[in-house]
Amino acid sequence: MIAIRNRWWNSMQFAECVMQRYATKKFDTKKIPEKKVEELLDLVRYAPSALNLQPWKIKVVTDQKVKEELFAVSNNQEQITTCSHLLVFCADADYASLVKKLGALMKKNHVPDEVIGKVTGMASMFAGSMTKEQQAAWSQAQTYLALGNALNGAKSLGFDSCPMGGFDPKGYSRILDIPAHLTPVMLCPIGYAADKPAPKIRYDREDIVF
Ligand SMILES: Cc1cc2nc3c(=O)[nH]c(=O)nc-3n(C[C@H](O)[C@H](O)[C@H](O)COP(=O)(O)O)c2cc1C
Numbered sequence: 001m002i003a004i005r006n007r008w009w010n011s012m013q014f015a016e017c018v019m020q021r022y023a024t025k026k027f028d029t030k031k032i033p034e035k036k037v038e039e040l041l042d043l044v045r046y047a048p049s050a051l052n053l054q055p056w057k058i059k060v061v062t063d064q065k066v067k068e069e070l071f072a073v074s075n076n077q078e079q080i081t082t083c084s085h086l087l088v089f090c091a092d093a094d095y096a097s098l099v100k101k102l103g104a105l106m107k108k109n110h111v112p113d114e115v116i117g118k119v120t121g122m123a124s125m126f127a128g129s130m131t132k133e134q135q136a137a138w139s140q141a142q143t144y145l146a147l148g149n150a151l152n153g154a155k156s157l158g159f160d161s162c163p164m165g166g167f168d169p170k171g172y173s174r175i176l177d178i179p180a181h182l183t184p185v186m187l188c189p190i191g192y193a194a195d196k197p198a199p200k201i202r203y204d205r206e207d208i209v210f
Pocket of ligand 1: 021022023024025077162163164165166167200
């Protein structure tokens with residue numbers, strides 16, 4: 001973890017990662033070492049979330065046959081079959097379980113019972129005040145933050161990625177046998193790019209500030 005921390009402490013390097021990351025359209029088929037993938041998943045783990053509920057789960061797909069099956073429900077986008085690892089970011093909307101799990105994690109981390117009670121009480125109340133649709137949207141919004149860490153994190157670890165929303169979530173749930181409380185939200189294929197980045201087209205700072 002120290003190595004990861006040191007890397008992120010250097011803001012110049014972070015800026016470079018942000019500037020150099022791009023939505024890779026094709027990867028070469030070279031495999032990313034598992035250790036690097038684990039480091040990336042650690043960066044994902046450290047994403048912020050409301051009340052620290054961490055309402056996401058990531059399915060990591062490496063089997064080529066499975067990737068080929070997924071290709072058909074991903075608008076036939078080549079990233080799926082050429083990537084090294086396909087990360088399927090799923091939003092978890094089972095708030096009863098999320099709150100219980102967070103309470104247990106806090107306990108394990110020696111957080112005083114009084115604090116655990118306050119946090120889990122607040123989380124239960126907040127989640128309980130939402131409709132199922134609102135809960136799903138809340139989880140999905142936070143899953144995007146975890147995805148952001150994966151995209152920039154991949155670049156920082158020396159490989160490439162693509163954020164992908166062009167896929168059929170139901171098809172993914174079926175093929176990957178994803179439990180009902182998890183919704184596939186975004187794909188993040190990772191690997192070594194076999195294409196070149198297109199020029200960055202972005203609005204000026206003045207255009208995004210008002
Ligand atoms: C929510 C979302 C969905 C996207 N879906 C796809 C996709 O299905 N396929 C793809 O090639 N790129 C996809 N992209 C990538 C964008 O097209 C890309 O980020 C944008 O054009 C800017 O280019 P850059 O990321 O290379 O800077 C998606 C990006 C986001 C944030």
